[in-house]
Amino acid sequence: MKFKTIEWKNDCVRILDQRRLPQEVRYLVCRDASSIAQAIRTMAIRGAPAIGVAAAMGIAFAAKKNLFLPPQAFLKSFEKICDKMRKTRPTAVNLFWAINRMKGIFNESSLDVKKMGVRLEKEALKIYSEDIEINRKIGEHGKDLIKNGSGILTHCNAGALATAGYGTALGVLYAAWAEGKRFHVYVDETRPMLQGARLTAWELRQTKIPITVLTDNMAGWLMSQQKINMVIVGADRIARNGDTANKIGTYGLAVLSKYHHIPFYVAAPMSTIDLTVASGRDIPIEERDIKEVTHFRGYPVTPKGVKAYNPAFDVTPYSLIHTIITEKGLIRKPFHKNLKKCL
Ligand code: MRU
Numbered sequence: 001m002k003f004k005t006i007e008w009k010n011d012c013v014r015i016l017d018q019r020r021l022p023q024e025v026r027y028l029v030c031r032d033a034s035s036i037a038q039a040i041r042t043m044a045i046r047g048a049p050a051i052g053v054a055a056a057m058g059i060a061f062a063a064k065k066n067l068f069l070p071p072q073a074f075l076k077s078f079e080k081i082c083d084k085m086r087k088t089r090p091t092a093v094n095l096f097w098a099i100n101r102m103k104g105i106f107n108e109s110s111l112d113v114k115k116m117g118v119r120l121e122k123e124a125l126k127i128y129s130e131d132i133e134i135n136r137k138i139g140e141h142g143k144d145l146i147k148n149g150s151g152i153l154t155h156c157n158a159g160a161l162a163t164a165g166y167g168t169a170l171g172v173l174y175a176a177w178a179e180g181k182r183f184h185v186y187v188d189e190t191r192p193m194l195q196g197a198r199l200t201a202w203e204l205r206q207t208k209i210p211i212t213v214l215t216d217n218m219a220g221w222l223m224s225q226q227k228i229n230m231v232i233v234g235a236d237r238i239a240r241n242g243d244t245a246n247k248i249g250t251y252g253l254a255v256l257s258k259y260h261h262i263p264f265y266v267a268a269p270m271s272t273i274d275l276t277v278a279s280g281r282d283i284p285i286e287e288r289d290i291k292e293v294t295h296f297r298g299y300p301v302t303p304k305g306v307k308a309y310n311p312a313f314d315v316t317p318y319s320l321i322h323t324i325i326t327e328k329g330l331i332r333k334p335f336h337k338n339l340k341k342c343l
Pocket of ligand 1: 046047048049092155156157158159162163167168169195233234235236246247248312
């Protein structure tokens with residue numbers, strides 16, 4: 001890919017502003033942790049692994065700026081920034097996972113404040129580069145599931161834009177394509193934020209993979225016409241039993257897939273698995289501003305004052321998922337046993 005979703009520079013963190021895609025390729029230059037938190041909250045950067053990386057970079061960035069503080073004040077400022085990051089978005093567990101990794105470094109008591117900045121920066125960069133490696137492994141493990149000549153449906157964006165690079169669900173497609181497999185990708189538009197139409201389509205257009213964009217309500221009809229042979233999506237949080245939170249609309253696709261006997265795959269790093277939650281019922285689902293539903297790019301699409309509902313994610317029950325593709329390999333049912341074994 002020619003673009004970088006996020007990039008650490010010495011004096012700033014550069015974030016590709018995904019709100020402007022596909023019309024404009026513009027980078028946000030974040031010079032403090034608050035602007036990185038703001039970029040996550042407002043979805044300038046989005047996608048579970050990418051927001052984890054951004055939070056880690058924000059924490060390291062803030063710590064480096066605060067090194068001159070006395071130890072107690074430094075500790076307080078560190079806690080404050082972790083808290084700020086934690087409050088940005090509630091569903092993707094990768095965010096909390098990355099914050100915990102940064103806290104782990106902080107809690108290494110042997111480190112003095114002076115060395116702390118360097119270690120935190122190193123850890124954030126490690127989270128970044130590991131994520132790319134992990135995605136490549138996901139691709140390697142998943143590519144054999146893709147059959148030549150197939151029609152593949154994906155929802156939202158689980159590609160390079162949603163990660164440090166390469167992508168999870170799209171990473172599987174990239175790996176299969178690189179091996180010479182040929183297939184067609186159907187891209188759900190993904191209302192209300194259009195991550196499919198704007199982002200997945202933009203990302204895939206930079207490759208030779210052929211795509212067709214659909215509105216979300218077309219998937220069932222396409223399946224009934226035997227155009228879809230598999231569905232592959234990313235994940236924001238996978239519970240102990242395999243229930244999977246992902247972009248709103250994923251659950252509906254999984255139900256449709258079951259009805260049409262189409263395998264439904266989830267591709268995600270192990271950091272998306274949250275063994276502390278027993279089932280999807282315990283996954284917090286973000287509700288966003290209803291203006292994302294009632295308005296389209298600032299223009300009202302509903303009568304003034306109507307009520308709207310805007311959950312950003314839904315939960316697909318484990319029973320509808322065929323296989324979870326991770327960097328450790330393919331995880332099959334029973335998920336409640338096999339997820340634990342892999343972690
Ligand atoms: O609201 P978003 O755009 O952050 O939602 C993103 C998704 O739902 C992705 O499918 C998920 O994070 C996986 S990204 C590899």
